[in-house]
Amino acid sequence: MKPCHTFQEMRNSKFTPDEITVRCLLCAFTSSNSYCQGKQVHSYVLKKGFISEVSVCNTLLTMYAKCSDLSDVFDIFEEMEGIMDLVSWNATMTACLKHNHNNVFGLLRMMHCFDHEPDHVTLTNVLGACAVVPSLDKGYQVHCFALKTGLETEASVMNGLIDMYTKCGVLINAHKLFDSFSDPDVVSWSSLIVGYAQFGYGKEALELFQTMRNRGVKPNHVTFVGVLSACSRVGLVDEGLHYYSMMETEYGILPTREHCSCVVDLLARSGRLKEAVSFINQMPYDPDIVVWNTVLAACKTHQNAEIGRHAAESVLRLDPSNSSAHVLLCNIYASTGNWEDVARLRKLMRSTGVRKAPGQSWIEVKDGVHVFSVEDRSHPQMDEIYMVLGDLSLEMMEAGYVPYGGFDSFEVVPS
Structure with a gap:
């Protein structure tokens, strides 16, 4: 019987729901499909005055984090001023992390202002945010705080630190922490294996x-993502296929879409493009853009125009405006000397208004993240940045550096 039906029968039977009943009911709403039901229960909470109970508000925060966007979460959180506890802060941070919102650090600063002391859940959330950005400086600060408060011994904090360091590329620190862990669990092992694989240390990962x-x-399943990625990086195709089959036969782990993407990458990188396409055709999932872009990039490397055309067409069926597919296919034609098709494809791109997505990079300075895009002049410190770039370019020239195309083609212009 569905929870809402049980709740209604309870009310029809003259039993009066209390705050525990409401919390149990809210816990049953876990996806966007149950958002409307969650809103109805929220209305009931307001009507019965349960909104003054901090435990009920915390459950509402968690419910909206699962069923809605962050606007509802922040609305509830702001209304809780005066009654919020540590669980409230942690629930809101968890919601930000789930929705890839960068407000976790701001919430941590606010939390200090309200004299709430972070616990292991708080630090795990903040470390998760450091790993997403990635923000090594903030990660160092959290590590120092964990050492100072003794929270480093908590398994979730230790795993969060290992994951943060691996995603920031500081594998030495990650391995030192791992070695100091008296009883590393599967999360610890998997974080380290995935980190080594992602940064090209396939042998060490295996x-x-x-x-x-x-x-x-x-x-x-995370462990095997790292293992398959490691095999792909070091070209161990047959070993990777063996590990892929081992997942289900030895450990009962059903392949996810991510595992299938790893196998496609494994085959495509090694030039076994026909096998890659054959694997895609028999996958238990509909192939997505990521899979076909993997094949398309490999076709450029291995100069396979035939499969490259098929991969590009598959990408464009899913996303007709995808610029990377057009560009990669152009490069494949150019690498094989097929200039007529290059001209035809470029003409098609112009006529359909497809433009190559501009490159983007970012850098963290103190407490801010500065994002830069190609041909973007919107940064407030643009003049100073280009002035420094100009000085650097002069120093490079004086040191003997000759840019591609000669000095005449190398110019830094702020506007």
Whole structure:
């Protein structure tokens, strides 16, 4: 029986729901499909005066984080001023992290202003935000705080630190923490394996995986993402296919879309493009743009125009305005000397208004993240930035650097 029906029967039977009843009911709403029901229960909470109960408000925060966007979460959070507790702060931070919102650090500063002391859940959330950005400076600060307060010994904080350091590329720190962990769990092992794989240390990642198995730690689906990525990076195709089959046969782990993408990358990188396409055709998931772009990029490397055309057409069926597919296909034609098709495709791009997406990069300075895009002049410190770039370019020239195309083509112009 559905929770809402049970709740209604309870009311029809003359039983009066209390705050515990409402909290249990709100916990049943876990997706956008139950948003309307959640709103109805929220109205009931307001009508019965349960909104003054901090535990009910915290459950509302969690419900909206799962069923809606952050606007509802922030509305509830702001209305809780005066009654919010540590759970309220942690629930709101968790919601920000779930929705990839960068307000976790701002909430942490506010939390200090309200004299609420962070616990291991708070630090785990903040470390998760540091890993997403990634923000190594803030990660260092959280690590220092964890050491100062003794929270570093908490398994979730330790795993958060390992994950943060691996995603920031500081693998030495991640491994030192891992070695200091008296009883690393599957999360610890998986974070380290994935980190080594992502930064090109495929051999080390596979050695960690073997050690993990020897110690009797059962891998999970994240572990195998790292293992398959590692095999792809070092070109161990047959070993990667063996590990892929091992997932289900030995550990009962059904392949996810991410695992399938790793196998496609494994085959495509090694030039086994026909096998990659064959694998895509028999995947338990409909192929997405990521999969076809992987094949398309490999076709450029291995100069396979035939499969490249098929991959590009597949991408464009899913997203007709996808600029990367047009550009990669142009490069494939150019690498094979097919200039007529290059001209035809460029003409098609102009006529349909498809433009290459501008490149973007960012840098963290103190408490701010500065984003830069190609041909973007909107940064408030643009003049100073270009002045420094000009000085650097002169120093490079004086040191003997000759840019591509000669000195005449190298120019830094602020406007």
